[in-house]
Amino acid sequence: MSDTNGLMKPDRPVGIVGYGAYVPRYRIPATEIAKMWKGGEGGVPIKEKSVNGLDEDVVTMSIEAARNAMLRAGINPQEIRAVWVGSESHPYAVKPTSTIVAEAIGAVPNTQAADWEFACKAGTEAMQAAIGFVGSGMAHYALSIGMDTAQGRPGDALEYTAAAGGAAMLIGPAAEAVAIINGSYSFVTDTPDFWRRAKAQYPSHGDRFTGEPAYFAHVSGAAEMIMGALGRQPSDYTWAVFHQPNAKFPRRAAQQLGFTPEQINPGLLSPRIGNTYAGSTMIGLTAVLDIAQPGDRILIVSYGSGAGSDAFDFEVTERLAEVRDRATKTETYISRRTEIDYATYTRFRDKLKL
Amino acid sequence: MNAASIIGIGQTDVREHWDTSIRHLAWYAIEAALDDAQISKVDALYVGNMLAGQLSHQNHLGALIADFSGMRGIEAVTVEAGDASGSAALRQAVLAVKSGLVDTALVVGVEKMTDQTGTPVTAALSSILDADYEAAQGATPTAVAALLMRRYMHEYGVALADFAGFSVNAHANGASNPLAMYQNRLKAERFTAAPPVATPISLFDVAPMGDGAAALVVTRHERAMDMVPRPVRIAGSALATDTVALHDRLDPLWLKAAAQSAAKALAQAHVTLADVDLFELHDACTVLAALSLEAVGFAERGQGWQLARDGEIGRNGRIPISTFGGLKARGNPGGATGVYQAVEIARQLRGEAEACQVVNAKVGMAQNLAGVGGTAVTHVFTVDEQ
């Protein structure tokens, strides 16, 4: 039941019944990008980022993450009533990613399907919608995916971090969940810190404006509000994941809110794979679920430019240990690492004009 | 039943005929064949071609070439069976003449590869594969042959260098054929160092595609005896099919259609392999030469390559192959190939092969494959003792 404190909680208890991650195998070290544009001088925001191969896009990556979620959930795909994919890099401008994913996992035709868009929080807003779908009784299961093959303008600060990867979350009844959702909260304002116009190939951003008034104001706002509404404090959580555009922002937000490095480190993947945009917070959650124990509480807060944050409060169930080995773990994908140079990167990311 | 015999042959050289259109190419070969037979009209024309519709935007070749050759009005049709189109067209002429419904038939195999260049040509060639399940994956005919070759090497423990003898022999013979696309000799040691096309197949393993046309005049044998001094009898003619896709074969290293068509053609001709003086096979890639030798029965399974290693495929060897250079050196003119093979065997049996002559050749066999043997056509040719 929603009320004026802004907490969103369905009438019927819901949770994550299956989860799955995907990270492509290619990595470009940040030093390789710095060598190209800065003569190799100065610091870099992360160690390296993941890069999708020539034959990968948000469709193919979403399919793999969704298949992993389905393996863990072990349900009949015909019982799914929504397949929702949040991304800022859908391969088609018009033609849903979600129908292709729904077809590939066998969820068609008795399902809703839609693509979501809200910069880096398109995936978590699809999760919230799925909570509503399942919590209202309209659906037994709803699949929400956050996935991106993010593009950074060559030479721009974002080129070091704009990465490929994401996760799928199958939402269903709490009784079947690996993690029960205690509530969700969204914090949204009109804050133009990062955008891409309709026909532009690369996004633009407000540089340092993306920090305090944008990322920190929304992430902190959402975290404080959900904790307040549920009567929790940082020490009540075993784990926390904050949207990770780089390595620094989530660490600082955690520190400001009163979370310890131990609470955020397992879900902090950006130093090793970069910012997977709509996938970023959700894939952090998958890494936490890969190690969490029954009873653990998890807080996640996404951030999408433009701007808003979605926060979620989870509690891990006994079922998690039964299902997590049924699919490839997030760490396995991250360890499956093939380093590429800048030339290969430009080819894979379609930056060469042929 | 009537026997069918060849009374006229003609061919163009195989190369990039930039200045010649497909109808002219066909006409040059037809003109030569009609002159050779000393006739000017036939009753039916069978055109072997595989890619004109895609590369020259020209279908309806039967009527086009009949008209362009001054035979407007005759029965004319195109026969398409991938790169076995030429011999499939010959097969149609044999059926027509032997049935008695057609007195004299003309066969022309023609392929115009160079009306387009680059990757569209490779895509057109790949249309002989299973479009949905092979070509859609980026496979090409050479890639599929490469899959076959890699497996062959794996199962039989054969090294890449062991295939060199096929290309060396083809180039040695092509060097004596002024109509060949490549008349240079090839050193065996260069074979394994050649640039890759689809590994393990390299540039010195795969036959080069070229433009070309070859033609045959076929008539009833008794009539042929009256018309020319040395008719070449088409003593055996058989076409067999297999799965188009390699992945659908229960025994991928066995060219079943090649074996079936050869056995039938030999039986029809009442000859055995021991009687065969030369064998024009489909050496689009060396592994196809090895597998063809095995399917026909010149070698045990897994040992076809040994004939090349042991020098048995040369002009004076146990079974000479590719005597004018084969597809590898004479050039691979696609759907015209099967007709080239027949023309070359006719020259051998007539004793007119000049520097390429196999001494005292009396029985010749030709085998033309489409892809990796989805279609296999085998013909056996003989000449009467003089």
Next chain:
Amino acid sequence: MEVSRHWRLKEQRYSLVGETCEHCGVKLFPPRDVCLACEAPAKELYTFTGLGEVYSYTTVYDAPAGFEHQAPYTVALVKLEEGPLVTAQLTDVDKDTIQIGMPVEMVTRKLYTEGDEGTIVYGYKFRPSVSATA
């Protein structure tokens, strides 16, 4: 645009849906309605697991139109664990490490696009088993 010829194969391309022969039990991919082994009708659908091993492979340098920007790429015959061979690209693999017998698993990838404005054709490829490489 070649929309329908790919669309009608989506179950095969995305999920390796083939057939099983009710008469002799042979599994068929691609589906062909008549059994390859015993020639009896075989129309019962069967979804393959997508697990198999490399039966043969080739790295293609001379690519056809539509694939030129992928070259060099590797095409393989994959022997599925249920028996059939399937022609498919190998992906996420270093061409020098491929071996006959290597375990592989099906993934869905972009096969090719019809130029910059046409549809994107998705379908099966195979990669070295991730659990095996971890």
